[in-house]
Amino acid sequence: MTSKPFLVLGLMSGTSADGIDVALARISGAPPxxxxxxxxxxxxxxxxALRxxxxxVAEQHPISAGELSQLNFRLGHIYANAILAACKKFKIAPRRIDLIGNHGQTIFHQGQPADYFGRPTASTLQIGDxxxxAARTGIITVSDFRPAxxxxxxxxxxxxxxxDYALYRHPKLGRISLNIGGIANVTVIPAGAPPDQVLAFDTGPGNMVIDALVQHFTHGRQRFDKDARLAQGGRSIPxxxxxxxxxxxxxxxxPKSTGREYYGRTYVEKILVLGRRYRAKPNDLIRAATIFTALSVVHALNCFVLRKxxxxxxxxxxxGARNPLILAQLSAALGRVWSPVGAQHAAPGPATRASSRNIEIVCSSQFGISSDAKEAFAFALLAxxxxxxxxxxxxxATGACRPAILGKISYAPPR
Ligand SMILES: Nc1ncnc2c1ncn2[C@@H]1O[C@H](COP(=O)(O)OP(=O)(O)O)[C@@H](O)[C@H]1O
Ligand SMILES: [Mg+2]
Structure with missing residues (x-):
């Protein structure tokens, strides 16, 4: 079973709730x-309207059990539509696809136990049935990865x-994979590390706070700060x-993880109050949130990674890899070169800052994985x-007491 290559579709719809990324992967072999x-x-x-x-719902506004059930099924149909449309785009018949791995839409994540009816309880909920x-596409589907x-x-x-470990581990190079989605997270893979020495955690906000401010100030006309244009027009307020x-x-x-429960609406309201206190104009505040996002990554690496x-x-x-201000901040604090997104074969440049950490900052596309496809690709591997x-x-990375086989398998109806 391990030798036959599988064609797998991985689907990711992250906390930004901007939509669905679909990756087509060919996978064979077994770890390592x-x-x-x-x-x-x-x-x-x-x-x-669905977004x-x-x-x-993800902001924890009230929803009835009936509405939640409807949303779960409706999302299942939307994911199925995305798969069928992706197959058309990739010019591949759905029956040639061996497997789907669908992350689903997170609507609640309590990673650390919190009190619930007198008992500490942790739970998570990704929906999209x-x-x-499986029924709509005729393809075996793995979903609901996190509960196991x-x-x-x-x-x-x-x-x-x-x-990240499968793709990036290296005998001589220490590497960090940084994904800047709604939340930003890192996977730290020291040179030659076995899997049990991999460290990974959410560093803090990714695009979530920036997006919320942009939507607030543009009254929903803009969903995000394309190419950091608004932030670049703001001034810094130290x-x-x-x-x-x-x-x-x-x-x-x-280990720690976070989400919209923490960096959502209440958090942004606090930032708006701060903004008023410091007389920040909208672009100043968007700039501050953008720099804060980058600095939260730098802070995490300095405190928990680079010393060791x-x-x-x-x-x-x-x-977030497309946000030039985030990348400039990361480069200034850590790096020696930023190879722009899409520059597949950019050569490493000279060191620019003696005071920085001299880390080479590169885009995942240089490893054959475009920055938008990365997480969807990962869920193909997990499935x-x-x-x-x-x-x-x-x-x-997760703090579990031992390895787990993740997810739930939904079989397609017999052909
Ligand atoms: N050109 C761009 N300039 C600045 N930010 C961008 C750009 N393209 C995408 N983004 C940011 O990336 C976010 C989507 O990132 P994504 O990796 O899909 O997150 P998630 O996994 O949470 O869905 C957008 O909401 C936006 O904030
Ligand atoms: Mg997304």
Whole structure:
């Protein structure tokens, strides 16, 4: 079973709720000799009204059991539509696809146990029903990846480190994979490290706070700060930045994970209050949030990683890899070169800053994985592991007491 290459579609719809990324991967072998190649990537936006509802629910506004059930099924249909459309785009018949790995839409994530009716309880909920997807596409579907890790005491996140390790581990180079989605997270892979020495955690906000401010100030006309144009037009207010950097999440030691429950609406309202206190104009505040996002990554690496491990490369992916101000800040604090997104074969440049950490900052596209495809590709790999009854969590990353076979399998109806 391990030798036959599988064609797998991985789907990711992250906390930004901007839409669905679909990656087509060819995968064969088994760890430590897993071969995975990204063959294609495409993405689809959620219908605007549905996106609004997803965000409303994820912000923990009230929803009835009936509405939640409807949303779960409706999302299943939307994922199925995305798969069928992706197959058309990739010019491949759905019956040639062996497997789907669908992350689903997170609407709640409590990684660390919190009091619930007198008992500490941790839980997570990703929706978009797998049986609907399997029935509509005729393809075996793995979904609901996180609970198996949580059932073993893990935080259920992050799960992408399994793929990072498979793709990026190197005998001589220490590497960090940084994904800047709604939330930003890192996977730290020291040179020659076995899987149990991989460290991974959410560093703090990714694009989530920036997006929320942009939507607030443009009254929803703009969903995000394309190419950091608004932030570049703002001025820096150091005292405001100092306030932001006091965020208690940054001080928590890993393993740790976060989400919209923390960096959502209430958080942004606090930033708006701060903005008024420091007389920040909209662009000033968007600039502050952008720099804060980058600094929260730098802070995490300085506190929890770089003192212990020699790191040579920082490999950036996710929508935030397209934000030039975030990248400039990372380069200034850590790096020696930024190879722009899309520059597949950029040569490493000379050191520019003696005071920086001299880490080479590169885009995941230089490893054959475009920055938008990275997480979807990872869920293709995770599903492949599940189908072969092999684990795909890294307990060192999630805090689980042992490896878990992740997800739930929905079989397609017989042909
Ligand atoms: N050209 C760009 N300039 C600045 N930010 C961008 C650009 N393209 C995408 N983004 C940011 O990336 C976000 C989407 O990132 P993504 O990796 O899909 O996150 P998630 O996994 O949470 O869905 C957008 O909401 C936006 O903030
Ligand atoms: Mg997205």
């Amino acid at each position: 000799h897993l071969n995975a190649k990204l063959l294609g990537h495409t993405s689809f936006q959620f219908p605007p 609004k509802e997803i965000l409303r 797998g049986s609907v997807i 890790d949580m059932a073993l005491g893990g935080q259920g996140a992050p799960l992408v480190p399994f793929a 005292a405001l930045l100092n306030e932001l950097i006091k965020d208690p999440y940054l001080k928590l030691a890993p 491990h020699k790191i040579h490369q920082l490999i950036v992916s996710g929508g 492949y592991q599940t189908l072969h009854q092999r684990p795909a969590n890294l307990p060192s």
